[in-house]
Amino acid sequence: xxxxxxxxxxxxxxxxxxxxxxxxxxxxxxxxxxxxxxxxxxxxxxxxxxxxxxxxxxxxxxxxxxxxxxxxxxxxxxxxxxxxxxxxxxxxxxxxxxxxxxxxxxxxxxxxxxxxxxxxxxxxxxxxxxxxxxxxxxxxxxxxxxxxxxxxxxxxxxxxxxxxxxxxxxxxxxxxxxxxxxxxxxxxxxxxxxxxxxxxxxxxxxxxxxxxxxxxxxxxxxxxx
DNA sequence: CACCAGGCAAGTA
DNA sequence: TACTTGCATGGT
Numbered sequence: 378x379x380x381x382x383x384x385x386x387x388x389x390x391x392x393x394x395x396x397x398x399x400x401x402x403x404x405x406x407x408x409x410x411x412x413x414x415x416x417x418x419x420x421x422x423x424x425x426x427x428x429x430x431x432x433x434x435x436x437x438x439x440x441x442x443x444x445x446x447x448x449x450x451x452x453x454x455x456x457x458x459x460x461x462x463x464x465x466x467x468x469x470x471x472x473x474x475x476x477x478x479x480x481x482x483x484x485x486x487x488x489x490x491x492x493x494x495x496x497x498x499x500x501x502x503x504x505x506x507x508x509x510x511x512x513x514x515x516x517x518x519x520x521x522x523x524x525x526x527x528x529x530x531x532x533x534x535x536x537x538x539x540x541x542x543x544x545x546x547x548x549x550x551x552x553x554x555x556x557x558x559x560x561x562x563x564x565x566x567x568x569x570x571x572x573x574x575x576x577x578x579x580x581x582x583x584x585x586x587x588x589x590x591x592x593x594x595x596x597x598x599x600x601x602x
Numbered sequence: 603c604a605c606c607a608g609g610c611a612a613g614t615a
Numbered sequence: 616t617a618c619t620t621g622c623a624t625g626g627t
Contacts, residue, residue: 419609425625426608460607460624468610506610526608571608580606 384538384596386555390562393569396589400568404516405430409484410439411517415509416468417459428458441482444473468504475502488518495520507545515567521558524567525549528574535584536594555600 405411410430417426432455433439438447453466473482475498480486490498495518499510507525514520525548533539539548556562577588584594 415608418607420607420622421609421624422607422626424607428625458624461609461622462624464610464622504610508609512608524608528608567608574608 382592382596384593384598386552386598389590389593389598390556390566390569392589392593393573394565397569397572400565400572402564402568407439407484408488408517409441410434412472412484412513413439413444413469415512415516416472416504417456417465418512419461419465419509421460425458425460429456429462432458441473441476441484444469445477464504468502471502471504492518492520492522496522507549511549515560515563519560521560521563523549523552523556523563525552526567526571528570528578529567531580532570532574532578532590535578536588536590538593538596538598551598551600555598 405414413433414426414430417429430439436455438444438452438455444452449466449470452469453462456462456465456469459465476482476484476487479490479498488495492514496510496514499505499513500507505513511522511524514522515524525545529548530543533548534541539551552566556566573588573590577585577590584591
Protein backbone atom coordinates (compact mmCIF):
# COMPACT_ATOMS: atom_id res chain seq x y z
CA UNK A 378 0.00 0.00 0.00
CA UNK A 379 1.57 3.22 -1.11
CA UNK A 380 -0.36 5.34 1.36
CA UNK A 381 0.27 3.16 4.38
CA UNK A 382 2.47 4.35 7.20
CA UNK A 383 4.79 2.18 9.20
CA UNK A 384 3.34 2.06 12.70
CA UNK A 385 5.76 0.51 15.13
CA UNK A 386 6.41 1.23 18.77
CA UNK A 387 9.82 2.49 17.71
CA UNK A 388 8.29 4.98 15.30
CA UNK A 389 5.79 6.14 17.88
CA UNK A 390 8.69 6.82 20.21
CA UNK A 391 10.61 8.67 17.51
CA UNK A 392 7.60 10.83 16.77
CA UNK A 393 7.18 11.88 20.38
CA UNK A 394 10.91 12.42 20.83
CA UNK A 395 11.03 14.64 17.76
CA UNK A 396 8.08 16.65 19.03
CA UNK A 397 9.17 17.12 22.64
CA UNK A 398 12.89 16.42 22.63
CA UNK A 399 14.74 14.45 25.30
CA UNK A 400 13.20 14.41 28.75
CA UNK A 401 15.05 15.21 31.91
CA UNK A 402 12.79 13.54 34.35
CA UNK A 403 12.87 14.04 38.04
CA UNK A 404 15.08 11.53 39.74
CA UNK A 405 15.32 11.16 43.47
CA UNK A 406 18.66 11.47 45.20
CA UNK A 407 18.89 7.89 46.45
CA UNK A 408 17.44 4.50 45.53
CA UNK A 409 15.39 4.44 48.73
CA UNK A 410 14.01 7.85 47.88
CA UNK A 411 13.06 6.52 44.45
CA UNK A 412 11.17 3.64 46.02
CA UNK A 413 9.38 5.91 48.45
CA UNK A 414 8.56 8.29 45.64
CA UNK A 415 7.09 5.43 43.62
CA UNK A 416 4.64 4.64 46.40
CA UNK A 417 3.80 8.26 47.15
CA UNK A 418 3.18 8.82 43.45
CA UNK A 419 0.30 6.38 43.27
CA UNK A 420 -2.58 8.27 41.69
CA UNK A 421 -1.12 11.58 42.81
CA UNK A 422 0.59 14.49 41.10
CA UNK A 423 4.36 14.68 41.35
CA UNK A 424 4.30 18.29 42.43
CA UNK A 425 2.67 17.13 45.64
CA UNK A 426 4.82 14.03 45.95
CA UNK A 427 7.89 16.25 45.86
CA UNK A 428 6.54 18.24 48.80
CA UNK A 429 6.02 15.09 50.83
CA UNK A 430 9.48 13.81 49.92
CA UNK A 431 11.01 17.15 50.87
CA UNK A 432 9.39 17.13 54.28
CA UNK A 433 10.53 13.56 54.87
CA UNK A 434 14.05 14.58 53.92
CA UNK A 435 13.83 17.65 56.15
CA UNK A 436 12.79 15.43 59.05
CA UNK A 437 15.60 13.00 58.20
CA UNK A 438 13.18 10.12 57.89
CA UNK A 439 14.46 8.81 54.56
CA UNK A 440 15.92 5.69 56.11
CA UNK A 441 14.48 2.20 56.41
CA UNK A 442 14.99 2.15 60.15
CA UNK A 443 13.39 5.57 60.68
CA UNK A 444 10.31 4.68 58.68
CA UNK A 445 9.89 1.51 60.71
CA UNK A 446 10.25 3.23 64.07
CA UNK A 447 8.45 6.52 63.54
CA UNK A 448 4.84 6.35 64.81
CA UNK A 449 2.49 5.76 61.93
CA UNK A 450 0.38 8.85 62.51
CA UNK A 451 3.46 11.06 62.65
CA UNK A 452 4.83 9.51 59.47
CA UNK A 453 1.45 10.05 57.82
CA UNK A 454 1.55 13.70 58.78
CA UNK A 455 4.59 14.29 56.58
CA UNK A 456 2.82 12.63 53.68
CA UNK A 457 -0.26 14.86 53.70
CA UNK A 458 0.53 16.82 50.53
CA UNK A 459 0.75 13.59 48.50
CA UNK A 460 -2.78 12.53 49.44
CA UNK A 461 -3.95 9.13 50.77
CA UNK A 462 -1.49 9.80 53.55
CA UNK A 463 -2.70 7.18 56.01
CA UNK A 464 -2.63 4.37 53.49
CA UNK A 465 0.69 5.48 52.05
CA UNK A 466 2.30 5.65 55.47
CA UNK A 467 1.35 2.01 55.99
CA UNK A 468 2.62 1.11 52.52
CA UNK A 469 6.00 2.69 53.21
CA UNK A 470 6.07 0.65 56.39
CA UNK A 471 5.28 -2.55 54.52
CA UNK A 472 8.08 -1.97 52.01
CA UNK A 473 10.65 -1.12 54.67
CA UNK A 474 9.59 -4.11 56.73
CA UNK A 475 10.20 -6.28 53.68
CA UNK A 476 13.66 -4.76 53.10
CA UNK A 477 14.44 -5.26 56.75
CA UNK A 478 13.33 -8.89 56.73
CA UNK A 479 15.23 -9.85 53.60
CA UNK A 480 18.49 -7.91 53.86
CA UNK A 481 18.55 -6.45 57.35
CA UNK A 482 17.62 -3.05 55.93
CA UNK A 483 20.37 -3.00 53.30
CA UNK A 484 18.78 -1.23 50.31
CA UNK A 485 21.64 -1.98 47.93
CA UNK A 486 21.43 -5.69 48.64
CA UNK A 487 17.65 -5.60 48.33
CA UNK A 488 17.80 -3.99 44.89
CA UNK A 489 20.50 -6.43 43.79
CA UNK A 490 18.10 -9.36 43.74
CA UNK A 491 17.56 -10.97 40.37
CA UNK A 492 14.98 -9.01 38.33
CA UNK A 493 12.33 -11.71 38.28
CA UNK A 494 12.79 -12.49 41.94
CA UNK A 495 12.79 -8.83 42.97
CA UNK A 496 9.58 -8.25 41.06
CA UNK A 497 7.86 -11.12 42.85
CA UNK A 498 9.09 -9.78 46.17
CA UNK A 499 7.84 -6.27 45.40
CA UNK A 500 4.33 -7.21 44.29
CA UNK A 501 3.99 -9.41 47.35
CA UNK A 502 4.24 -6.28 49.50
CA UNK A 503 0.78 -5.00 50.34
CA UNK A 504 0.44 -1.65 48.62
CA UNK A 505 2.79 -2.37 45.74
CA UNK A 506 1.07 -3.35 42.51
CA UNK A 507 2.35 -3.91 38.97
CA UNK A 508 3.15 -0.29 38.13
CA UNK A 509 4.79 0.61 41.41
CA UNK A 510 6.89 -2.56 41.22
CA UNK A 511 8.02 -1.73 37.70
CA UNK A 512 8.80 1.87 38.67
CA UNK A 513 11.03 0.59 41.42
CA UNK A 514 12.68 -1.92 39.10
CA UNK A 515 13.41 0.68 36.43
CA UNK A 516 14.22 3.75 38.48
CA UNK A 517 15.69 2.35 41.67
CA UNK A 518 17.14 -1.00 40.58
CA UNK A 519 18.08 0.10 37.07
CA UNK A 520 16.48 -2.93 35.47
CA UNK A 521 15.19 -2.60 31.89
CA UNK A 522 11.44 -3.05 32.39
CA UNK A 523 8.75 -1.03 30.67
CA UNK A 524 6.36 0.82 32.96
CA UNK A 525 2.74 0.77 31.85
CA UNK A 526 0.55 3.44 33.40
CA UNK A 527 -2.89 4.96 32.91
CA UNK A 528 -1.49 7.34 30.28
CA UNK A 529 -0.14 4.44 28.28
CA UNK A 530 -3.55 2.77 28.24
CA UNK A 531 -5.42 5.94 27.49
CA UNK A 532 -3.16 7.14 24.69
CA UNK A 533 -3.07 3.79 22.91
CA UNK A 534 -6.73 3.09 23.43
CA UNK A 535 -7.86 6.50 22.25
CA UNK A 536 -5.75 6.19 19.13
CA UNK A 537 -7.35 2.81 18.52
CA UNK A 538 -3.99 1.11 18.72
CA UNK A 539 -5.29 -1.56 21.07
CA UNK A 540 -8.47 -3.14 22.41
CA UNK A 541 -9.86 -1.94 25.71
CA UNK A 542 -9.56 -5.43 27.15
CA UNK A 543 -5.76 -5.69 27.15
CA UNK A 544 -4.20 -6.21 30.53
CA UNK A 545 -1.21 -4.54 32.11
CA UNK A 546 1.02 -7.48 31.34
CA UNK A 547 -0.15 -7.88 27.77
CA UNK A 548 0.63 -4.25 27.04
CA UNK A 549 3.96 -4.46 28.83
CA UNK A 550 4.81 -7.53 26.78
CA UNK A 551 3.98 -5.70 23.57
CA UNK A 552 6.50 -3.00 24.41
CA UNK A 553 9.17 -5.32 25.69
CA UNK A 554 8.89 -7.68 22.73
CA UNK A 555 9.28 -4.85 20.25
CA UNK A 556 11.86 -2.54 21.79
CA UNK A 557 15.46 -3.09 22.77
CA UNK A 558 15.77 -3.58 26.51
CA UNK A 559 17.55 -0.36 27.27
CA UNK A 560 17.06 1.44 30.59
CA UNK A 561 17.50 4.90 29.13
CA UNK A 562 15.04 4.22 26.32
CA UNK A 563 12.44 2.92 28.75
CA UNK A 564 12.93 6.02 30.92
CA UNK A 565 12.43 8.29 27.92
CA UNK A 566 9.54 6.41 26.41
CA UNK A 567 7.61 6.47 29.63
CA UNK A 568 8.35 10.14 30.25
CA UNK A 569 7.21 11.04 26.74
CA UNK A 570 3.96 9.12 27.14
CA UNK A 571 3.26 10.99 30.36
CA UNK A 572 3.89 14.25 28.57
CA UNK A 573 1.67 13.40 25.60
CA UNK A 574 -0.98 12.18 28.00
CA UNK A 575 -1.00 15.41 29.98
CA UNK A 576 -0.89 17.69 27.00
CA UNK A 577 -2.94 15.97 24.33
CA UNK A 578 -4.75 13.01 25.77
CA UNK A 579 -6.55 14.08 28.87
CA UNK A 580 -9.48 12.26 30.43
CA UNK A 581 -12.95 13.06 29.14
CA UNK A 582 -11.60 14.66 26.00
CA UNK A 583 -11.89 13.28 22.48
CA UNK A 584 -8.95 12.44 20.28
CA UNK A 585 -6.91 15.61 19.95
CA UNK A 586 -5.98 16.71 16.45
CA UNK A 587 -2.83 18.42 17.75
CA UNK A 588 -1.49 15.21 19.23
CA UNK A 589 1.76 14.23 17.54
CA UNK A 590 0.48 10.66 17.46
CA UNK A 591 -2.79 11.61 15.80
CA UNK A 592 -1.68 10.32 12.39
CA UNK A 593 -1.29 6.85 13.87
CA UNK A 594 -4.91 6.66 14.99
CA UNK A 595 -6.73 3.64 13.67
CA UNK A 596 -3.63 1.72 12.59
CA UNK A 597 -2.58 -1.55 14.08
CA UNK A 598 1.02 -1.47 15.27
CA UNK A 599 3.09 -3.93 13.29
CA UNK A 600 4.81 -6.50 15.43
CA UNK A 601 8.20 -8.02 14.86
CA UNK A 602 8.32 -11.77 14.46
C1' DC B 603 -17.12 25.12 40.68
C1' DA B 604 -15.86 20.20 38.79
C1' DC B 605 -12.34 17.44 37.54
C1' DC B 606 -8.06 15.15 37.80
C1' DA B 607 -3.39 13.30 39.43
C1' DG B 608 2.52 8.45 36.68
C1' DG B 609 -2.72 2.92 41.89
C1' DC B 610 -4.01 -0.46 44.92
C1' DA B 611 -6.74 -3.40 47.83
C1' DA B 612 -11.01 -4.83 49.58
C1' DG B 613 -15.71 -5.58 49.01
C1' DT B 614 -19.72 -7.19 46.27
C1' DA B 615 -22.36 -10.18 42.96
C1' DT C 616 -13.96 -13.47 37.35
C1' DA C 617 -15.53 -8.64 36.74
C1' DC C 618 -17.04 -4.48 38.41
C1' DT C 619 -17.31 -0.90 42.26
C1' DT C 620 -15.63 1.85 46.07
C1' DG C 621 -12.49 4.09 49.53
C1' DC C 622 -8.49 6.47 50.09
C1' DA C 623 -7.31 12.58 50.21
C1' DT C 624 -4.60 16.69 49.21
C1' DG C 625 -3.69 20.28 45.95
C1' DG C 626 -3.48 22.11 41.12
C1' DT C 627 -6.04 23.64 36.90
